[in-house]
Amino acid sequence: xxCTNILICGVGGQGLVVTTxxxxxxAFLEGYDIKTSDVIGLSQRGGLVFGSIRFGxxxxxxxxxxxxxxxxxxxxxLEGLRWVHNVKKDGVVILNNNTxxxxxxxxxxxxxxENIEDKIKDKGLKxxxxxxxxIGKDLGNIKxxxxxxxxxxxxxxxxxxxxxxxxxxxxxxxxxxxxNKEAFNLGRNLPF
Numbered sequence: 001x002x003c004t005n006i007l008i009c010g011v012g013g014q015g016l017v018v019t020t021x022x023x024x025x026x027a028f029l030e031g032y033d034i035k036t037s038d039v040i041g042l043s044q045r046g047g048l049v050f051g052s053i054r055f056g057x058x059x060x061x062x063x064x065x066x067x068x069x070x071x072x073x074x075x076x077x078l079e080g081l082r083w084v085h086n087v088k089k090d091g092v093v094i095l096n097n098n099t100x101x102x103x104x105x106x107x108x109x110x111x112x113x114e115n116i117e118d119k120i121k122d123k124g125l126k127x128x129x130x131x132x133x134x135i136g137k138d139l140g141n142i143k144x145x146x147x148x149x150x151x152x153x154x155x156x157x158x159x160x161x162x163x164x165x166x167x168x169x170x171x172x173x174x175x176x177x178x179x180n181k182e183a184f185n186l187g188r189n190l191p192f
Contacts, residue, residue: 003056004157005064009083010075011100012049018171019073019146020051025167026159027055035062048079071156073149076100077116084120093125094152096132096145128152128192135186141176144183151187161188 010016017038027034038051052064072093074080080095104110121127130152132145154164172180
Protein backbone atom coordinates (compact mmCIF):
# COMPACT_ATOMS: atom_id res chain seq x y z
CA UNK A 1 0.00 0.00 0.00
CA UNK A 2 1.20 3.46 -0.79
CA CYS A 3 1.80 5.97 1.95
CA THR A 4 -1.00 8.48 2.55
CA ASN A 5 0.20 12.00 3.41
CA ILE A 6 -1.91 14.47 5.39
CA LEU A 7 -0.71 17.99 6.11
CA ILE A 8 -2.41 20.17 8.72
CA CYS A 9 -1.78 23.90 9.02
CA GLY A 10 -3.13 26.69 11.15
CA VAL A 11 -2.37 29.26 13.80
CA GLY A 12 -1.17 28.60 17.33
CA GLY A 13 -3.93 27.70 19.72
CA GLN A 14 -6.26 26.15 17.13
CA GLY A 15 -5.82 22.59 18.35
CA LEU A 16 -3.46 21.25 15.69
CA VAL A 17 -1.77 18.81 18.08
CA VAL A 18 -5.08 17.28 19.20
CA THR A 19 -6.24 17.01 15.58
CA THR A 20 -3.00 15.27 14.59
CA UNK A 21 -3.31 12.92 17.56
CA UNK A 22 -6.85 11.85 16.65
CA UNK A 23 -5.96 11.07 13.03
CA UNK A 24 -2.88 9.14 14.16
CA UNK A 25 -4.91 7.16 16.70
CA UNK A 26 -7.46 6.17 14.06
CA ALA A 27 -4.69 5.01 11.69
CA PHE A 28 -3.12 3.03 14.55
CA LEU A 29 -6.45 1.40 15.42
CA GLU A 30 -6.80 0.40 11.76
CA GLY A 31 -3.41 -1.33 11.85
CA TYR A 32 -1.27 1.10 9.85
CA ASP A 33 2.29 2.18 10.46
CA ILE A 34 2.22 5.90 11.30
CA LYS A 35 4.70 8.73 11.54
CA THR A 36 3.78 12.23 12.66
CA SER A 37 5.48 15.55 13.08
CA ASP A 38 4.28 18.83 14.58
CA VAL A 39 6.02 22.19 14.36
CA ILE A 40 4.42 24.29 17.06
CA GLY A 41 7.20 26.54 18.36
CA LEU A 42 5.37 29.74 17.47
CA SER A 43 2.05 28.56 18.82
CA GLN A 44 2.21 30.63 22.00
CA ARG A 45 2.60 33.78 19.93
CA GLY A 46 -0.28 33.05 17.56
CA GLY A 47 2.19 32.17 14.83
CA LEU A 48 1.86 29.57 12.14
CA VAL A 49 1.84 25.91 13.09
CA PHE A 50 1.81 22.78 10.97
CA GLY A 51 1.89 19.06 11.31
CA SER A 52 2.08 15.98 9.16
CA ILE A 53 0.64 12.50 9.38
CA ARG A 54 1.85 9.72 7.15
CA PHE A 55 0.37 6.24 7.27
CA GLY A 56 0.69 3.07 5.24
CA UNK A 57 2.02 -0.47 5.42
CA UNK A 58 5.50 0.85 6.26
CA UNK A 59 6.40 4.50 6.74
CA UNK A 60 10.03 5.54 7.11
CA UNK A 61 9.78 9.28 7.75
CA UNK A 62 7.28 11.77 9.13
CA UNK A 63 8.32 14.40 6.60
CA UNK A 64 6.10 14.76 3.56
CA UNK A 65 8.13 15.42 0.40
CA UNK A 66 7.41 18.78 -1.27
CA UNK A 67 4.26 18.57 -3.35
CA UNK A 68 3.28 15.11 -2.10
CA UNK A 69 0.48 15.83 0.39
CA UNK A 70 -2.68 13.94 -0.52
CA UNK A 71 -4.82 16.05 1.80
CA UNK A 72 -4.35 19.49 3.33
CA UNK A 73 -6.45 20.40 6.35
CA UNK A 74 -6.31 24.17 6.78
CA UNK A 75 -7.61 25.27 10.17
CA UNK A 76 -7.35 28.89 8.97
CA UNK A 77 -7.77 30.28 5.43
CA LEU A 78 -4.51 32.21 4.99
CA GLU A 79 -2.49 29.27 6.30
CA GLY A 80 -4.27 27.09 3.75
CA LEU A 81 -3.11 29.43 1.00
CA ARG A 82 0.45 29.41 2.37
CA TRP A 83 0.62 25.59 2.37
CA VAL A 84 -1.41 24.68 -0.73
CA HIS A 85 1.76 24.35 -2.85
CA ASN A 86 2.52 21.14 -0.91
CA VAL A 87 -0.58 19.34 -2.21
CA LYS A 88 -0.51 16.87 -5.11
CA LYS A 89 -2.27 17.83 -8.35
CA ASP A 90 -5.16 15.45 -7.55
CA GLY A 91 -5.17 16.32 -3.86
CA VAL A 92 -7.90 17.55 -1.54
CA VAL A 93 -7.95 20.76 0.49
CA ILE A 94 -10.28 20.90 3.48
CA LEU A 95 -10.50 24.61 4.23
CA ASN A 96 -12.05 25.93 7.42
CA ASN A 97 -13.67 29.30 6.71
CA ASN A 98 -11.90 30.86 9.67
CA THR A 99 -9.96 34.11 9.54
CA UNK A 100 -7.30 34.88 12.13
CA UNK A 101 -5.37 38.01 11.30
CA UNK A 102 -1.58 37.70 11.65
CA UNK A 103 0.27 40.32 13.67
CA UNK A 104 1.58 42.07 10.54
CA UNK A 105 -2.00 42.60 9.42
CA UNK A 106 -3.09 43.75 12.88
CA UNK A 107 -0.34 46.39 12.97
CA UNK A 108 -1.24 47.42 9.40
CA UNK A 109 2.10 46.44 7.83
CA UNK A 110 0.39 43.98 5.47
CA UNK A 111 -3.11 43.30 4.19
CA UNK A 112 -4.98 40.06 4.61
CA UNK A 113 -5.35 38.55 1.12
CA GLU A 114 -8.72 38.65 -0.57
CA ASN A 115 -10.33 35.79 -2.48
CA ILE A 116 -8.27 33.08 -0.79
CA GLU A 117 -10.74 30.40 -1.84
CA ASP A 118 -10.45 31.44 -5.50
CA LYS A 119 -6.66 31.37 -5.32
CA ILE A 120 -6.77 27.82 -3.96
CA LYS A 121 -9.34 26.76 -6.59
CA ASP A 122 -7.03 28.13 -9.28
CA LYS A 123 -4.54 25.41 -8.33
CA GLY A 124 -6.98 22.84 -9.73
CA LEU A 125 -7.36 20.98 -6.43
CA LYS A 126 -10.55 19.63 -4.91
CA UNK A 127 -11.53 22.35 -2.43
CA UNK A 128 -13.96 21.56 0.38
CA UNK A 129 -14.98 24.76 2.16
CA UNK A 130 -16.23 24.10 5.66
CA UNK A 131 -17.67 26.64 8.05
CA UNK A 132 -16.47 24.73 11.11
CA UNK A 133 -16.58 27.86 13.23
CA UNK A 134 -20.29 28.46 12.55
CA ILE A 135 -21.12 24.79 13.10
CA GLY A 136 -19.25 24.89 16.42
CA LYS A 137 -21.16 28.02 17.45
CA ASP A 138 -24.46 26.36 16.52
CA LEU A 139 -23.54 23.38 18.70
CA GLY A 140 -22.63 25.68 21.58
CA ASN A 141 -18.85 25.17 21.59
CA ILE A 142 -16.64 26.76 18.95
CA LYS A 143 -13.77 24.46 19.96
CA UNK A 144 -15.39 21.53 18.11
CA UNK A 145 -14.67 23.12 14.72
CA UNK A 146 -11.68 20.80 14.18
CA UNK A 147 -13.85 17.78 14.93
CA UNK A 148 -16.16 18.97 12.14
CA UNK A 149 -13.13 19.02 9.81
CA UNK A 150 -12.23 15.49 10.94
CA UNK A 151 -15.73 14.38 9.96
CA UNK A 152 -15.15 15.79 6.46
CA UNK A 153 -11.72 14.13 6.34
CA UNK A 154 -13.21 10.76 7.31
CA UNK A 155 -14.86 10.54 3.88
CA UNK A 156 -11.43 10.50 2.20
CA UNK A 157 -9.67 7.90 4.35
CA UNK A 158 -10.07 4.12 4.52
CA UNK A 159 -10.96 4.10 8.25
CA UNK A 160 -14.11 2.69 9.84
CA UNK A 161 -16.56 4.94 11.62
CA UNK A 162 -16.06 2.82 14.74
CA UNK A 163 -12.33 3.58 14.80
CA UNK A 164 -13.05 7.30 14.54
CA UNK A 165 -15.46 7.08 17.49
CA UNK A 166 -12.95 5.09 19.51
CA UNK A 167 -10.22 7.68 18.85
CA UNK A 168 -12.60 10.49 19.85
CA UNK A 169 -13.42 8.56 23.04
CA UNK A 170 -9.74 8.20 23.88
CA UNK A 171 -9.07 11.90 23.26
CA UNK A 172 -11.95 13.78 24.85
CA UNK A 173 -13.25 13.56 28.42
CA UNK A 174 -16.67 11.96 28.81
CA UNK A 175 -18.44 15.32 29.25
CA UNK A 176 -17.13 16.56 25.85
CA UNK A 177 -17.60 13.33 23.93
CA UNK A 178 -21.27 13.79 22.88
CA UNK A 179 -20.71 17.23 21.32
CA ASN A 180 -17.55 16.05 19.54
CA LYS A 181 -19.37 13.01 18.13
CA GLU A 182 -22.16 15.28 16.94
CA ALA A 183 -19.62 17.67 15.35
CA PHE A 184 -17.87 14.73 13.67
CA ASN A 185 -21.16 13.41 12.26
CA LEU A 186 -22.17 16.85 10.97
CA GLY A 187 -18.83 17.16 9.17
CA ARG A 188 -19.05 13.62 7.81
CA ASN A 189 -22.47 14.31 6.34
CA LEU A 190 -21.87 17.75 4.84
CA PRO A 191 -23.01 17.83 1.20
CA PHE A 192 -20.16 18.60 -1.21
